[in-house]
Amino acid sequence: MFNWTRFRARRFSNLFRRVARGGDGVARVGSRQIYILPTGNGLRFAAVLFVMLLGSLNYQNNLGLLFTFFLASVALVAMHHTWFNLLGLSVQARGGQPVFVGDDTSFEVVVGTEGKRARYDIGIPAGETRHQSIAIPGRDSGTIRIAQTTLRRGLAALDEVTVETRYPLHLFRAWCYVKTDATTLVYPKPAQVAPEPGSAAGDTEPRRRQGSEGMEDYLGPRGYRDGDSPRQIDWKAYARERGLVVKQFGGDEGQEVWIDWAGLTAADPEIRISVLTRQVLDAAEAQVRFGLRLPGLEEAPGRGAGHLQRCLTHLALYDHANDPLQRAA
Template sequence: MRLRLPEYFIRRHVYADVEGRAHIRPRTIYILPTAQGILFGAILFLMLLGSINYANNLGFMLTFLLAGLGVVAILHTWRNLVGLELVAGRNEPVFAGQEARFEIQLINHRESTRAGINIKLADGEPVACDLEGKSSEALTLAVQTHHRGYQPLGQFVLFTRYPMGLLHAWVYIDLDNRCLVCPAPGGRMPPAQVPDYRQCPKGDKGVGVDDFVGLRSYRVGDPIKHIHWKTLAREQGIQTKQFGGDRADRRWLDWDSLQGMDTEQRLSALCRGVLDACEKQHEYGLRLPGTEIKPNRGPVHRNNCLASLALFGESV
């Protein structure tokens, strides 16, 4: 015969729905007194004993007034969390050894302000904010990564001690959020023995490696060596030099070309190769056991290659 615990002994979590939103319901909130709240209660008890002993009406009035404030604080602490909505934000991929940063969007649908809202992981520092009426705010939780693959955020706690600090109300949240962790970049890839070129379909106006064809506005990720420093010195903004031609560098990043390495070392070396090829604006492809990504360039191609390296050998 299995022992069934009463419902109030069972930890209640708030999970995200199919749209990735978590709603704080009334019966999912826990409330307990803080150390200050216990001290406050002890002082009230001593005041009550003194009032009874000396039959002091003013003492009774003050004791019951403070006790009433404490009871009202329970309602306001609970109300500060109920009805709040949490949404998982976008997580940027990171490399193993870096911190995965998870963005959590807090949405207040009420007209009134919610003050002193905090979120924290079990072993992390709390992150706090004050939510104005009908507003939202993004908070970030950081998790240290150690291995490639998907890093889950896991369970975190939403809590508040508003308004008097006498009570601690909290909710267990699980948004089923995860961040892609790529292999840590290793040493430089060995250079290709034979240069590999392809005809540029756009002729001398294409992106190549031959001739300087003009300037354009700087974009995040442009190589530093292509920045036109003279225009920057003349305070004309940051410009990037463009090169054209009828050919462009192309290379394959091949798993089989890396001999004498274990799996993780090969993945780290291939990760470095992807980053180097992007920096040099080369067209590159990736060959892994069972996977081949055709040569291309650009941020989408880069992300696809890094994702393949991060999830190699793992079931998604």
């Protein structure tokens, strides 16, 4: 359904578009960055006032004229309150936790006021709807969360947000554009299955681990074969619809697994990155020491949440298009 109010607002704002920016990451809304137009309810309210005015003049009804001008005065006061509800706000956007491609990334927009006057019905439009509206007490701040669907790996940026209000009577809509530099890291989407990664060079004669059977090292996943023990099946991978995958363990002390770009044969670089992501997650889940090799980049073997995050970050930000080795190939 065509929204005439939003169409007029978009055309009007594009004539003289002013965006609030902040050098310290915090943008402050000034008087020249605020736009205001009647809403659909405001236009209907104006039409009713016009009919009331014509009827009062036609029948020379002074009480009707008084009531008409009183309602018009209320609308003018409401327009000023709508405009002042945005004036002086501070807006700062922050990125959320890293996500994988296909998941919704989250941004936080912190809106605050330095004056004593409280602000009401502050929101951020999302298409034909709005994100949650907040009320901000004097000298305080509130947070609005924005979710965006991710389609590619790398950095997802929130370049610009629109802050709006319809307070107090929803007869007018005031809004402003705020430039932000908020980003969120988007990890590659892991492949459903991945081949077994290679071991580190020099591990031809590893030392035996001293300890119980449960302290064996993880050697990597492989496909299910007839006769494999059900205890070796990775049931978590099966629940994720990755098929039957068997975890391989050995009693080798100090063995390190290398997850290597050159060890894959897929022609599409994005498929390689997806497979490498799956290998990294499998190795981290099994708590094995692993390293990552990409063209022009090497992450030394390690384990733990920090090591996993660094490897996933390398995969998310790796630019194969600008790599000279890949262009030569």
